[in-house]
Amino acid sequence: MASIEMRNIVKQYGDGFPAVNDVSLDIADGEFMILVGPSGCGKSTLLRMIVGLEDITGGDMVIGGNRVNDKAPRDRNLSMVFQNYALYPHMSVFENIAFPLRLSKTPDDEVRRRVTEAADVLELQEHLDRKPANLSGGQRQRVAMGRAIVRQAEAFLFDEPLSNLDAKLRGQMRTEISRLQRRLGITTVYVTHDQTEAMTLGDRVCVLRKGVIQQVASPRELYDQPVNLFVAGFIGSPPMNFLPATVEGRRLQTPFGTMELDDRRAAAVSGRDLLLVGIRPEYFEDASLVDEAKRPHGTTFRARVDVTEWLGDQQYAYIPYDAPEEVQNQLRELSRELDSEALRTQAIVSIDSTSRIREGRDAEFWMDSRKAHVFDPSTGENLTRDAEAGAELTRLAEEDRQEQVEEARSRGESISGDRRGADVA
Known part of the structure; x- marks a missing residue:
């Protein structure tokens, strides 16, 4: 196993477009790092530069303390699992x-011993004599993973390995990959555009936008303390709601009524005009079901419900609202970039299935004001982010x-063998 350090990595193509732009990222020995972002953000390009399938325009790639910019893939001692399995039929x-x-x-x-251990x-074990055409999609992906782990390389690299599977099988494979990584304790870099994979698999998540890192943090910190509008809109399903707001002293006036601010957030927004309030769907409730002790900590409002979606264990209500043209334009642009139709002038609220x-x-709703973030609509910056609370979440993660890496090493469960070359065929 080895750490991976990226120092000011740049990738430019012939037309001068920077697919990856000054990325610096340290991945610790044994860490499970997720690279996530919408299509075209540079995550797969960055992964291919780690393994040596893409040349590096600028910066240094350091693996296990050694600079590998000029090394061929077979000399980097890495194993890669591709989106299309890359099996020999x-x-x-x-x-x-x-x-x-x-x-x-x-x-x-030695070959038989190590293949048997991986199987x-x-x-x-029951499928070793079968051909790939006779396997399910999940089984083929496990074969690709087996080919990677018998190599006993310094790190695993996954390039959207589950995107070809159906939803149920993706869930099963997520669990298997997570269990395998924890068991072997090997450094892993995993590329995906699926935020569910990012939130459930990674020790830390690196969110990319147009080749630039937006935030690197634990999944919980990304969710609870996003650094800007882009991260807040990308992480979460349904995404965070964004409401236009104006400042009136210690209050924010929103389409859903007045929101009281505590001292810290009031100081952060002082002297500003138009803002965006971000609040996640689960921090709304049917007002008739809210505990009386909670009511003073939020805002109660009435609104017309456009659409409801009942999912059995929960229910979503869609509430349209009016917004200034500049806010509408910004939400449309962000929606296009994130490839999400949810970021429009409507709030998606999660309510109890019994509502x-x-x-x-x-209908009458209640909104938890304590959970709201306030963003600068011009820069996208989260003005009320609690950096100390976010750092504590990542420290605990x-x-x-x-602890998990040490447990894996103490068990000695990594498959033994010599380490030569990279499996990128």
């Missing part, structure tokens, strides 16, 4: 997994990761 599962060992001329007894870990609120009718 004429080979059995056994030979697909064994392929990198055959290339390095590993003795047959045990991935529950592929009797119905579409096409007026780091302590948990370190």
Whole structure:
């Protein structure tokens, strides 16, 4: 295993476009790092530069303390799992997994031992004699993972490995990948555009936008303390609601009534005019179901419900509102960039599944003012982000990761063998 350090990494193509623009990121030994962002943000390009499939225009790539900019993929000692599995259809599962060992001329007894160990870990023992065409999508992905882990490389690299699977199978494979990484304790970099994967798999998540890092933090910090509008809008499903607001002393006037601010947030927005209030769907409730002790901590308002969605365990209500043209334009632009139709002049609120609120009718809602963020609409900056609270969330996540890595190493569960070359075939 090894740490990965990226120092001011730049990737420019022939037309001068910076697909990756001055990225500096340290990935610790044994860490599970997620690279996430919308299509075209540079996450796959960055992964391919780590493994050596893309040349680096500027900056230094350091793996295990060694600068590898000029090293070929086979000399970087990394294993990569591709989106399309990259299996050989004429080979059995056994030979697909064994392929990198055959290339390095590993003795047959050692090949059989290591493939068998990998098959045990991935529950592929019964399929070793089958061909890829006779496997399910999840089984093929496990074969690709097996081929990576027999190499015993310094790090695993995953390039959107679950995007070809159906929703149910993606959930199962997420669990398997997470369990495998924790068990082996190996450094892992995982690229995805699916925020569910990002939030459930990673020790830390790096959010990219047009080749530039926006925020690197634990999943909980990204969710609770986003640094700007882009991160707040990208992380969360449904996404955070953004409401136009004007400042009146210690109050914010929103389309859903007046919101009281505490001392810290009041000081942060003092002297400003038009702002955007961000509040997540789960911090709204059907006012008739709110505990009386909670009511003073929020705002109660009436609004007409446009659409409701009942999902069994929960329910969503869509509430349109009026907003200045500049706010509408900004939300439309952000919606296009995030490829999400949810970021419009409407609030999506999560209410209890037992609520009797119905579409096409007026209803009374309660909004938790304590959970609101306030953004500068011109810069996108989160004016009320609590950096200390966010840092504490990431520190706790780091302590948990370190404990898990040490447990994996103490168990000695990584598959043994020599380390040669990268499996990028």
